[in-house]
Each structure stands twice: as C-alpha cells, then as structure tokens.
Amino acid sequence: MSDNALPIHGWDKDPILTVEHLFMRFGGLVAVNDLSFRVGRGDITALIGPNGAGKTTVFNCITGFYKPSEGRLILGHGRAPTAEELDAVTLNGERGLSSSDAGVYLLERMPDYKVSGEAKVARTFQNIRLFSGMTVLENLMVAQHNALMTASGYSLKGLLGLPSWTTAQKDATERAKYWLDKVGLTERADDPAGDLPYGAQRRLEIARAMCSGPILLCLDEPAAGLNPRESLELNELLRAIRAEHGTSILLIEHDMSVVMEISDHVVVLDYGTKISDGTPEAVKHDPRVVAAYLGVDEDAVEAVEAVLDEATGAQS
Amino acid sequence: MAVDTAHPAGAVAGSGSPILPGALKDAFLTGLIALGLLGPLVGFETVVIDGALGLAYRPLVVAIMVGIIVAGRLILNLTVWSPNRPPKAQAGSSPVARGILAISPAFKPALLAFAVGFPFFATLMTGGLSESRYLIDLGILILTYVMLGWGLNIVVGLAGLLDLGYVAFYAVGAYTYALLATSAPVNDFFAAILGETFWANWAFWFCLPAAGAFAGLWGMILGFPVLRLRGDYLAIVTLAFGEIIRLVLINWVDFTGGGAGIASIPRATFFGIPFTAGEDGFAALFGLEFSPMHRLIFLYFVILALALITAFTTVRLRRLPVGRAWEALREDEIACRSLGLNTTNVKLSAFATGAMFGGFAGCFFAVRAGFVSPESFTFDISAMILAIVVLGGMGSQIGVAVAAAVMMGGMEMLRNLGFLKQIFGDGFDPSLYRMLLFGFAMVAIMIWKPRGLVSSRDPTIYLKEKKAVSGSLVKEGHG
Known part of the structure; x- marks a missing residue:
C-alpha cells in the first residue's frame, strides 16, 4: 500500500478502461451523475456502494446493455491509447480503431454483442443467467x-x-x-x-x-449468496485469472472480505456520483465512505459535514 | 379437479370403511351437472318442419350420455379414486415407462424401416396397387406434415420463437413451383435450347431448390420486422404475415390467378421420365405394366427423402454453433448478447432455415396436387403444424414425427367410426364428432404430457456420458 505516498497510481498510467463524465438518466431520474474513473490494466478493480447507488447501471453502460445519456467509455487493447488516437476515433465517428499492437474502442457507441465480441469485455449477471x-x-x-x-x-x-x-x-x-x-x-x-x-x-x-476470451471481465456481485469458504475459493479463482491470463477484472461487490482482500483499486459510488477512489486502504478510512455505508447520527451529520468541508477546502 | 372432488367424499368414510355412500353422492352430483350441461347442448336439435326451422328434443340421447357419465364416475370412485386403494409407489418407474425405455433405441430405426417399406406393406395389406391408393395418399399427407413439423420445430422448438404464420412459407414454396412451372416464357426459353418437353419434365427438380431458397428469403423478410417483438406480440405479427400472404394470393389476380388458383401444374417425373402410359413413359422404360400408382409411390419416396433431409440437416445444425445459438437464444437472450452472439442473425437464421423447409414442402404439395389455390393455405394449417410441434415436444425430432402421424392419421381414422352407429342409431353421423374426439385427445395429452410426447432434451455435445436434460429445466423461449 505504498501507493498512498505516490499521487500517481497504476490505473492512471495504463488504464484499460477510462470512464469519462458518464451520465445515465431514466426520465427525470439521474442514475449515474458525472462519473469518471479508470480501471488499471491487470488490476482487480472493485466498484462498491450502498444499494441503489447505480453500480449495475454503470456496468450496463460499460457492457453496452444501456446507451449512456452522456459520456465516453474508452477501452484500450494492448496499451492505453494516445491522445491523438483518441481524438481521431472520437471525431471520425467510428466505433473503434485497431492496429497491430493496440486497439481503442469507444464502448458507448457499440451494441451489447459487439462489446463482448469485438471489444472483448465479458460480463456476468447479478441474477445468474445461465x-x-x-x-x-x-x-x-x-x-x-x-x-x-x-x-x-x-x-x-x-x-x-x-x-x-x-x-x-x-x-x-x-x-x-x-x-x-x-x-x-x-x-x-x-x-x-x-x-x-x-x-x-x-x-x-x-x-x-x-x-x-475477454481482456476485461466485469463481474456483478460474484460473491452474492456464497458461503465464506466459497468466497475464499472465488478470491483464489479471480487471482488466478488475473495472474495466468492477464485479464483485468472489474467487479461490483458487497462482500467486503472479497473487496478488501483482492482488489487493487476501489471506486465508491453513492447516489450515482463517485465519493471515493483509491486503494482499499485509503477508501476504508475515507469519512465519506464510512458515512455512506454506516450512516451517521443526527448530531454527527454536522461534524462530518465540517470534516468534509475541511477536506474539500484543503483541496481547492 | 375430478380427483380433488372425489377424495373428500371417500376420506370421510376413512380407510377400510364402506365408501359406497360417498361415491354414490358424488356420482349423483356429477350426473346433475352433466344433465344441466348436456340437456340444452345435446338435447335440442334443429329440424326443418314444413320448411320452417323448429326444435326437436332428444331425451333418449341425453339420458344415455348422462347414464354413461354417472356410471363411469361411480366406477372410478370405487376403483381408481378409492381411498382404500394402496397408494402407487412413486419412486420406481412404471413397467410401461421401463418398457418404452428398453425399446427406445430400436424405435427410430424401426420407424424409419416402416416408413421406407410402407408402400409395400400397404400394397400387401390391401391386395393390390390400385387398392392401396388411400393408404399411400395418407402416408404422403402424414409425411408432408412430418416435414412441416420438423421445419417449424427449428423456429418454435429450438429458437423458441412462436410462429403462427408458418403456412405462409408453405404457400410461397407452392406458388414458386406453380408459377415457374406454368410460366410460358420460362417454358419457351428451355424449349429453344433443350427441347419442347424439357421444362415440363424437369420443372419440379429445378424449382425445388428455388422454392426453398425463395421461402427462406421470405423467412428473413418476415424476420426483420419481428426482431424486437416477443411473446404474444410476435405470435400476432407472424399470424398476420400468414394472412397477408394468403390475401395477396387471392387479390393479385393477374399474377397468381386469384381465388381460382393455378391449375394443370406439371406433374412430377422420374428424374425427367414422365409417368405416362406412352412409349417413353416410366412404365414402358422399366418394363412394367402401366399404373397411375407408380407416380404416387414415387411421390411418397420423394416426400420421405425430403423429410429425412430435413431431419438430418436439423440434427446436424443442432450440433453446430448456429444450432447451439438457437437453443441458447431460447434459454436466455440477454446472456447470448453478453457472450457476443448477434441475436439478430441468430433469429433470422432460424426463421430462414425453418421457412426453407416449409418452402420445400410447399413445392412438393404443388406437384402432388397439380393445383394450388389460396384455399389450401389458411390459418388452420399453421395451427395444425404448431399443434404437431407442441404435442410432439418442442425441439424433439422423433416426438414431432409421432405427433404428426397421430394427428393426421388419427384425424383420418376418426372418419371411420361406423360402429358408433350401432350404439346411437342410424341417424347418428360419427364423422361429425371427429373434431370433438380430436379435442379430447389433445386435452388428454396436455394433461398427462404437458411438455409434449418427448419432453427431455438431448445434449449436443458431451465429455463422458450423454445424459438427457429433463424437460422441466428447458425453457420454452420468450416467443
């Protein structure tokens, strides 16, 4: 967890998937609100958040089952695309470009079956679909x-x-x-x-x-309904997939033993916005995450808000 | 229902105690219901009295029917539904089931052998070629429906897309042959190159693939607008498609001949040799005595071959990626898309393949009848084919074949219910009750075999051991 000292993380240097300003609106409801994050190549990234935070909606946008209202989803095969490549693809209106060593796909432009077939993003479902x-x-x-x-x-x-x-x-x-x-x-x-x-x-x-044969595997609550022993086996399996096949993994999970144990990077959502992003260690101690998960007393609300104001004040 | 109401009556009496009072009471109540229902339904008969319509009453018929119901109910209450009867062991399979299991590997070859030898058996049984005409005609009819059932099975049974307009492709195939074979320009074209009689003799063999291809094309044309539809909506649109084709055939008089249809379509030939009494006819060339039955028997083998091609292709396709994709589509469309399957292509390929076999069958229908008209392609045919697929067990080849034989053969057999006249008197016309009996038979099958005659699914690939998949796990599809 020495990453904490460095402001630049692995996922910033070589992202396999970059989510930029993702919005998803259903009528008047904004399910995902200006969400940006990166998934590192070869990382296990966890997307967590309380029920109804919009995690599965984000998944459905990434895998093409929903068409995002706004935003760009960049998937880089081989290496992260350069800014010029990205501009070229974005402007010419193509779904993606691929050369011998690298490929770039804009997932928001692709129908669901092409996200899997061409861009090589596989997914599983929260309610198993076999x-x-x-x-x-x-x-x-x-x-x-x-x-x-x-x-x-x-x-x-x-x-x-x-x-x-x-x-x-x-x-x-x-x-x-x-x-x-x-x-x-x-x-x-x-x-x-x-x-x-x-x-x-x-x-x-x-x-x-x-x-x-995916390069990015998206798992929607893989540990839901598993007993502790099965959860442990799942951890082993996911680690093996990453180590032996170099497949990057993005997962939604509620089981914190899985999240904290195996993920390199955690993104926390609440009400469709990102409230925290970093290593598991950093996220665990983020007061906003604690507040979102555990809730706070009436009295504590002001205290937490004060802390938050301080934190945001310090940043800006 | 019946069992539910019967048990409380006996249960009060308790085990071993007399059950007669309860059974009698139950039978009496059933009799009252039957009287209430049958009194007006069967009792009244419309008769013509002095040129005006009047009503006559038939108390005797009602009494007989109610008597049968009461007696039947009483006997059932005292025997099958009796609480004193030792409960049937559920664990072990019945001797019948075990027997069926034991002969099942031999069933398919036996059925095939019977189908191949059928014309000979029919000739032997009836004692002559001409006398066997009825049986061979029936065989051709059954095999046509077997083939149509197998074709629709791809769409409904494998891909899980409910298609109520399958007759449209049958019609497309039949009209493709009828129009091409009777077309003067095509005839002139071939007459100039290959001789006067060439087209009349070879039309069927040239048009058969064309009919299949054309029907397949129409299958895709139907497929496009219904891609987004599911369930009831899909069923209604396919139903409408079948009707549209028929109405176009009726109203486009210049092209299709309208309601009068197209007559004198060239008959089938033995690969260019016509079945005529003349010198260069089939009989003369093979040194046989001329008989019009030769053509009919040949047609029987043509439809048998077409049906077997359908079955063989379907079995092969099931083991290919496209067939697995059809079944996966039936199981879960969303999961299919998450695995990179283009469900548009999967659906269109299912529609097109199913339609193609319908087109082949249609082409055969036109050549057998020598006459086509829109009357032959009504919704009844679609419903009949769908009933065959559902009764046979969706996705099962052998089940569909047996169901087609039972349905079409059974319908014919029900025409021969003369013995019932001895019970109900000479005024009784048994053929009027054909549909009623047929309906009873279908209800009975749906009660005892709700997933069709063959409900289990055969896996397409296996590692160690082939195990049938229980029907309860297999989904019916969303359309």
Whole structure:
C-alpha cells in the first residue's frame, strides 16, 4: 500500500478502461451523475456502494446493455491509447480503431454483442443467467460462438463435417475443459446447468465469460449468496485469472472480505456520483465512505459535514 | 379437479370403511351437472318442419350420455379414486415407462424401416396397387406434415420463437413451383435450347431448390420486422404475415390467378421420365405394366427423402454453433448478447432455415396436387403444424414425427367410426364428432404430457456420458 505516498497510481498510467463524465438518466431520474474513473490494466478493480447507488447501471453502460445519456467509455487493447488516437476515433465517428499492437474502442457507441465480441469485455449477471436447459459443457461452447461460427464456415463446413471444423470443435472443447478444471466442475460437465448448486452456477458463469476470451471481465456481485469458504475459493479463482491470463477484472461487490482482500483499486459510488477512489486502504478510512455505508447520527451529520468541508477546502 | 372432488367424499368414510355412500353422492352430483350441461347442448336439435326451422328434443340421447357419465364416475370412485386403494409407489418407474425405455433405441430405426417399406406393406395389406391408393395418399399427407413439423420445430422448438404464420412459407414454396412451372416464357426459353418437353419434365427438380431458397428469403423478410417483438406480440405479427400472404394470393389476380388458383401444374417425373402410359413413359422404360400408382409411390419416396433431409440437416445444425445459438437464444437472450452472439442473425437464421423447409414442402404439395389455390393455405394449417410441434415436444425430432402421424392419421381414422352407429342409431353421423374426439385427445395429452410426447432434451455435445436434460429445466423461449 505504498501507493498512498505516490499521487500517481497504476490505473492512471495504463488504464484499460477510462470512464469519462458518464451520465445515465431514466426520465427525470439521474442514475449515474458525472462519473469518471479508470480501471488499471491487470488490476482487480472493485466498484462498491450502498444499494441503489447505480453500480449495475454503470456496468450496463460499460457492457453496452444501456446507451449512456452522456459520456465516453474508452477501452484500450494492448496499451492505453494516445491522445491523438483518441481524438481521431472520437471525431471520425467510428466505433473503434485497431492496429497491430493496440486497439481503442469507444464502448458507448457499440451494441451489447459487439462489446463482448469485438471489444472483448465479458460480463456476468447479478441474477445468474445461465442456459439452464443446456449442459455445463454446452454453456461453455456457446460462449465460443463467434470463433466457432467462423471455423464452421457459417455452418457450411460444419454440415459437411470437414476436418478443419472438427479440429476447431475439438480445440473449443479443450478450452472448455480447461475452464471446467479451473472452476472445479469437470465432474459435472454433462449435467444441465440448471441442476448445479448456486455456488457452482456462479463459478460456471465466470468460466463461461472467460471462454469468450475477454481482456476485461466485469463481474456483478460474484460473491452474492456464497458461503465464506466459497468466497475464499472465488478470491483464489479471480487471482488466478488475473495472474495466468492477464485479464483485468472489474467487479461490483458487497462482500467486503472479497473487496478488501483482492482488489487493487476501489471506486465508491453513492447516489450515482463517485465519493471515493483509491486503494482499499485509503477508501476504508475515507469519512465519506464510512458515512455512506454506516450512516451517521443526527448530531454527527454536522461534524462530518465540517470534516468534509475541511477536506474539500484543503483541496481547492 | 375430478380427483380433488372425489377424495373428500371417500376420506370421510376413512380407510377400510364402506365408501359406497360417498361415491354414490358424488356420482349423483356429477350426473346433475352433466344433465344441466348436456340437456340444452345435446338435447335440442334443429329440424326443418314444413320448411320452417323448429326444435326437436332428444331425451333418449341425453339420458344415455348422462347414464354413461354417472356410471363411469361411480366406477372410478370405487376403483381408481378409492381411498382404500394402496397408494402407487412413486419412486420406481412404471413397467410401461421401463418398457418404452428398453425399446427406445430400436424405435427410430424401426420407424424409419416402416416408413421406407410402407408402400409395400400397404400394397400387401390391401391386395393390390390400385387398392392401396388411400393408404399411400395418407402416408404422403402424414409425411408432408412430418416435414412441416420438423421445419417449424427449428423456429418454435429450438429458437423458441412462436410462429403462427408458418403456412405462409408453405404457400410461397407452392406458388414458386406453380408459377415457374406454368410460366410460358420460362417454358419457351428451355424449349429453344433443350427441347419442347424439357421444362415440363424437369420443372419440379429445378424449382425445388428455388422454392426453398425463395421461402427462406421470405423467412428473413418476415424476420426483420419481428426482431424486437416477443411473446404474444410476435405470435400476432407472424399470424398476420400468414394472412397477408394468403390475401395477396387471392387479390393479385393477374399474377397468381386469384381465388381460382393455378391449375394443370406439371406433374412430377422420374428424374425427367414422365409417368405416362406412352412409349417413353416410366412404365414402358422399366418394363412394367402401366399404373397411375407408380407416380404416387414415387411421390411418397420423394416426400420421405425430403423429410429425412430435413431431419438430418436439423440434427446436424443442432450440433453446430448456429444450432447451439438457437437453443441458447431460447434459454436466455440477454446472456447470448453478453457472450457476443448477434441475436439478430441468430433469429433470422432460424426463421430462414425453418421457412426453407416449409418452402420445400410447399413445392412438393404443388406437384402432388397439380393445383394450388389460396384455399389450401389458411390459418388452420399453421395451427395444425404448431399443434404437431407442441404435442410432439418442442425441439424433439422423433416426438414431432409421432405427433404428426397421430394427428393426421388419427384425424383420418376418426372418419371411420361406423360402429358408433350401432350404439346411437342410424341417424347418428360419427364423422361429425371427429373434431370433438380430436379435442379430447389433445386435452388428454396436455394433461398427462404437458411438455409434449418427448419432453427431455438431448445434449449436443458431451465429455463422458450423454445424459438427457429433463424437460422441466428447458425453457420454452420468450416467443
């Protein structure tokens, strides 16, 4: 936590995702209000906040399920895009640009399936969304759809059973097997996904997202409903994903044991605005975070406001 | 319902005690309800008296029906619903279920063998080629519906998109063949290059792929406007699409011949050899005695081959990414999009593939009948095909085939209810009750097999062991 001493953090130097002035309005309700933050490449970043703070809305904006009312979401493949590249993409109205060593995608311009298929941002859902009537293995095969579709010659080669398709299918199965091993579901590969216990379904959803080969994995409350032992296993899994695959992780989480244990960077939301941003250590002691989470007595409100005024006064 | 009301009556009596009073009371009440319902419904009959419409009453028929209901209820109360009856063990599967499981691997090959040998069995059974005409016609009809069911199964069973206008693609296929085969410019074009009779002899074989492709194209045209629709809305728009096609066929008289339809469409040929009595006809060339049945039997094998191609392609497609995407779409559309599946393409490919097979079947229909008119493509056909898919079990190939055979064959069998005349007298016309019995049969299947005859799902890929997925986990889709 020596980062505290340095004002420049890893996520500022090489962000994989930069959220700039994100607004999301539903009619008169402002769910996300001028939110800006960065997700560092190779970091585990946690997005936390009380219920209804707008975390899932931010997720839906990033993954293309909502079109933001305002704002720019920049995803950089390979390295952070330079200012010139960024200006070029923003002005020419394209969804993204990619060169041999790097790519830049403006996620707010992309439909949901392209955010996953082209920009390589995978996500899981707060209420698990598995293909419950399909087997565990089939779930992982569907996740590799785009690659397999090309390999099957848009079904033509597949219908004829050409060897190139058979090989591709075998490779995809191997990849699925690898992830089944990782999440400990190899034994249940041929069971319907809907038959798995809750914790296993959560792990399967992560494995399915990873099968699509993402560079940024967005997890919406991955530890919800898990017991302490399963939470611990989840921590291990997320660490392994980052270490072995270099996948950056952005997660929404309420379970503080997970957040404080594994994240490198924490962003705190309340009522759609960012109230704190920094290392877990720094965020934990931020009076605004404490106030947002625990609430304060009537008497303490003024005291906290005084502290806040002092803090903001000192900054400006 | 019936069981619920029967139990309290017996339960009061307690185990081992006489249950007759309760059963009698229950039967009496049922009889009263039946009398109330059947009295006006069955009792009154409209008759013509001196040229004016009048009412006659049939107390005897009502009495017989109520008597059957009371007796049936009483017997059921004393036997099946009796509280004294030892409860059935739920854990073990019934001998019937085990029996079905034991023969199930042999079922498909046996069914296929029967379908291939059917014309011979029919000829043997009826004792002659000409006499087997009715059975072979019925076989062709059933196989047409099997094929249509398998085609719609892709859209409804696999992709979970409710399509009430499937008959539109059947019509597109039939009219594609009818219009192209009777078209004078096309005929002249081929007559100039390949001889006078070329087009008449080969039209079907050229138009068959064209009909499929054209119907597939129309499937995509329908797909585009309904992409955003779900559930009831999707069903209504597809229903409207089916009606639009039919109304266009009726009203565009210059092009389609309107309500009069298109007649004298060239008949099917044995790959260019016509089924005629002439010298270069099929019979003469193969040294057979001429019979009009040759063409019919050939048509039977054509539709059998088309249906098998449909089944084979569907089974193959299910194991390909596109088929898995269809099923994933049925399970959860949002999850599909989060994994990079372009759901627009997935839906359109399902509509187009399903429509294509409908188009093939339509082309076959036109060549078999030699005549098409908008009358043949009403909503009834869509409803019938959908009923076949739902009864068969959505997504199941074998279930749909059995359902088609039961529905179409059963409908035909119900025409032959002559024995009922002996019960109800000579004035009784059993064929009038065909639809009623048919409705009862459908309700019965939906009570005992709510997910269709084959409700479990076959996984498309497995690591160690293929386990069927229970129907209760499989979703029906959102449309």
